[in-house]
Ligand SMILES: NC(=O)C1=CN([C@@H]2O[C@H](COP(=O)(O)OP(=O)(O)OC[C@H]3O[C@@H](n4cnc5c(N)ncnc54)[C@H](O)[C@@H]3O)[C@@H](O)[C@H]2O)C=CC1
């Protein structure tokens with residue numbers, strides 16, 4: 001996608017997600033002098049400033065006042081306080097585009113916290129955004145224009161793939177699959193690594209074989225038109241060793257485990273919508 005007309009964009013919170021999104025935007029040609037980032041402490045701000053020559057501040061409201069787009073990138077638990085401060089100190093919030101990447105909290109809540117008339121897009125990214133291989137789910141309210149949506153799509157295309165979803169229920173599900181997903185894959189990779197160690201490999205070799213296998217499998221899944229199940233079958237020779245390993249996973253009902261995990265994460269997103 002071509003670079004949209006630059007708008008001044010303020011990121012509230014300089015954590016992992018902000019660092020990756022800002023890095024992706026700059027790499028895609030977005031002018032760094034249109035990017036503002038705030039955080040209570042200086043270390044992450046200094047790194048961002050050195051790396052990209054963008055504007056930084058310890059004062060959320062100061063950068064929000066100057067911006068046309070405000071990205072809320074703090075933990076859900078802090079959102080109410082952060083928004084209360086912005087709504088007290090930033091005039092014309094309803095003339096800006098508000099974006100949140102926080103899990104759970106829904107658009108009507110932001111209207112309560114900030115202003116009933118805001119225009120809002122919610123995005124659910126994931127940590128592989130840090131290496132440009134993220135997935136970001138997006139959902140916009142009825143007030144967001146085509147230009148607003150294109151602008152935010154550009155910002156998140158810089159760190160991976162973007163997927164528009166129909167509503168906030170779907171965003172909760174995408175969050176439980178793709179937002180949390182890297183943790184599930186790491187958990188599985190770590191367990192395979194532990195198995196290799198249990199059978200005699202040292203930690204380093206075990207990790208090398210697991211991570212390269214994960215990369216290889218993911219690359220094959222992306223490059224192939226085959227269903228994942230068929231790719232699995234290609235590895236599983238009749239009467240061979242993989243079949244025995246797969247039998248163990250299937251006996252533990254891996255499909256049911258994954259469904260339960262996703263349902264539990266969706267339920268927590270719904271809970272956070274009520275709590276914060
Ligand atoms: N980490 C993940 O996998 C994902 C996280 N998210 C969401 O992204 C948001 C941020 O997550 P991360 O970047 O991972 O967290 P993080 O903990 O790395 O970053 C949060 C940043 O906010 C700063 N902060 C704390 N209080 C603040 C305040 N009052 N004003 C401004 N900044 C403040 C912290 O110092 C920190 O730098 C969360 O709401 C989370 O739900 C969404 C998708 C995936």
Ligand SMILES: O=C(O)[C@@H]1CCC=N1
Pocket residue numbers: 103175179180
């Ligand atoms: O665990 C969380 O709440 C966030 C949202 C998706 C990934 N991390």
